[in-house]
Amino acid sequence: MLFPPLGAATLAGELRELGVETKVFDCTFGTFARLRKDLSAYQPQIVGIYSMVSLTRNTLRIAEMVRTTLPDSLLVAGGPLPTVFPARYTQHFDAVFRGEADVSFPRFCLDFFAQMATPARMGELPLDTYAGLFIQHNGLRVDNLTVHHRESELGRFPLPDRSDFDHAAYQKAWRQKTGSTATSMIATLGCPYGCEFCSKPIFGNVVRRRALDAVFAEIEQIHSLGYDSLWIADDTFTLSLPYLEEFCRRMAGLQMSWSCLSRADGVRPETLRLMKQAGCRRVYLGLESGSQTTLQLMNKQVTVEDGIRAAHLYREAGIEVAAFFIVGYPGETAASIEATFKLALTLPLDEISFNVPVPLPGSDLFDRLGGPDEGKDWTKENEVTFIYPSEIDERWLRRRVDETMRAFAQKRQTIQKAQTK
Ligand code: B12
Numbered sequence: 001m002l003f004p005p006l007g008a009a010t011l012a013g014e015l016r017e018l019g020v021e022t023k024v025f026d027c028t029f030g031t032f033a034r035l036r037k038d039l040s041a042y043q044p045q046i047v048g049i050y051s052m053v054s055l056t057r058n059t060l061r062i063a064e065m066v067r068t069t070l071p072d073s074l075l076v077a078g079g080p081l082p083t084v085f086p087a088r089y090t091q092h093f094d095a096v097f098r099g100e101a102d103v104s105f106p107r108f109c110l111d112f113f114a115q116m117a118t119p120a121r122m123g124e125l126p127l128d129t130y131a132g133l134f135i136q137h138n139g140l141r142v143d144n145l146t147v148h149h150r151e152s153e154l155g156r157f158p159l160p161d162r163s164d165f166d167h168a169a170y171q172k173a174w175r176q177k178t179g180s181t182a183t184s185m186i187a188t189l190g191c192p193y194g195c196e197f198c199s200k201p202i203f204g205n206v207v208r209r210r211a212l213d214a215v216f217a218e219i220e221q222i223h224s225l226g227y228d229s230l231w232i233a234d235d236t237f238t239l240s241l242p243y244l245e246e247f248c249r250r251m252a253g254l255q256m257s258w259s260c261l262s263r264a265d266g267v268r269p270e271t272l273r274l275m276k277q278a279g280c281r282r283v284y285l286g287l288e289s290g291s292q293t294t295l296q297l298m299n300k301q302v303t304v305e306d307g308i309r310a311a312h313l314y315r316e317a318g319i320e321v322a323a324f325f326i327v328g329y330p331g332e333t334a335a336s337i338e339a340t341f342k343l344a345l346t347l348p349l350d351e352i353s354f355n356v357p358v359p360l361p362g363s364d365l366f367d368r369l370g371g372p373d374e375g376k377d378w379t380k381e382n383e384v385t386f387i388y389p390s391e392i393d394e395r396w397l398r399r400r401v402d403e404t405m406r407a408f409a410q411k412r413q414t415i416q417k418a419q420t421k
């Protein structure tokens with residue numbers, strides 16, 4: 001799934017509204033050499049880089065390139081991983097903006113230019129006024145608290161500015177893979193749950209909903225860019241039923257399909273019918289496990305029965321269901337893993353995926369395990385590879401995942417054949 005970086009578009013919208021000349025260099029289809037050439041031609045005075053767990057290596061490589069190619073530029077990091085590990089990033093960056101940086105970072109840039117500051121003279125700015133700013137550089141020590149925007153403030157934000165993205169390339173990739181063209185957006189921020197494996201460094205636990213007028217202005221923007229589908233990336237889009245139902249009423253008739261993530265609990269058939277009428281094509285359920293004991297270990301706060309019920313109800317409403325499963329969870333047994341495989345094969349699902357958990361910085365699992373084994377490679381996290389000590393035999397797990405995926409594909413083929421007869 002390819003999505004343009006929405007955080008960068010969010011910051012670009014705010015920066016441009018403040019009158020700060022801004023350019024987003026989306027590296028999704030780019031090369032390192034191309035980026036170096038583009039940055040050298042543009043000569044930015046501030047370079048901000050987004051980073052998360054899987055992007056660390058590339059982030060540091062780009063930071064190093066910026067240091068040598070543009071030695072006078074101020075180098076700033078932001079995003080999920082710099083938010084949880086600011087001290088690590090300040091070894092390579094002049095400053096780190098943690099959390100929801102869409103107010104503080106743009107205002108900082110505005111002040112930086114207004115005062116004609118340079119990296120060496122950054123101390124002349126009112127550094128203690130920028131929420132989330134972290135600096136340990138050139139004798140400066142700044143460690144400001146992060147601030148979550150209030151729901152009432154969200155209405156003041158401009159829409160994300162998607163004008164620097166190569167939409168034709170994204171749409172081509174999507175059309176080839178799925179036949180439709182989707183892009184991501186966010187309507188609600190935050191999640192009140194506390195799943196042990198989950199890290200929520202940016203939006204945290206406090207749920208805030210954007211006004212639907214702004215959400216629909218953004219949907220209009222996305223539609224005018226040529227997309228026919230939305231990928232709603234909210235952690236818990238289906239949490240507030242009145243909000244969801246109003247969204248569905250306004251969405252109906254727009255001729256755009258959409259998909260979203262949903263929890264397995266709190267699902268009502270009448271809401272699902274509304275979702276279907278409003279163009280909801282697919283939901284992604286984090287079912288995680290077929291074992292109640294493992295769900296408890298994960299602090300998932302749902303039951304296996306909730307998951308079974310939700311999958312059936314969505315299916316009955318005519319909405320496709322994809323499910324994420326976690327196998328090899330620290331503390332679980334081979335028997336509970338088998339229960340997960342069995343559940344995945346018995347439910348009416350359109351797509352499944354299995355992952356071993358990654359102890360993400362900022363999650364309770366990370367604290368329980370004391371972080372990942374430093375000798376193991378984080379970039380392998382998409383595969384069935386343990387990056388922490390585990391009693392589960394990795395080869396056995398890999399074989400069982402492959403067998404289950406094959407059995408699932410065969411089951412889908414049989415169903416599809418029966419449907420076309
Ligand atoms: C959509 C999404 C995806 C999409 C698209 C990613 C993309 N191109 O944006 C897909 C499905 C591809 C994806 C994949 C993965 N994702 Co993801 N994803 C998300 C999700 C649900 C929303 C991201 C988003 O659009 N947010 C909305 C924007 C507005 O927020 P933002 O990007 O965070 O930007 C804000 C701040 O971070 C900051 N900021 C952003 N950029 C910059 C830059 C600078 C310079 C500054 C100062 C500030 C700043 O300001 C912005 C405005 O407030 C988040 C969860 C979440 N709720 O944030 C997970 C999340 C970011 N993903 C995560 C992970 C782990 C992954 C994967 C590694 C999963 C996997 N096993 O494969 C992959 C890796 C992908 C990769 N590129 O390497 C983790 C990261 C954890 C961490 N501590 O690093 C998160 C937090 C989910 C989680 N709870 O586990 N993901």
Ligand code: SF4
Pocket residue numbers: 191192193194195198199235236263286
């Ligand atoms: S996994 Fe989903 S429900 Fe659980 S805490 Fe994370 S975002 Fe919330």
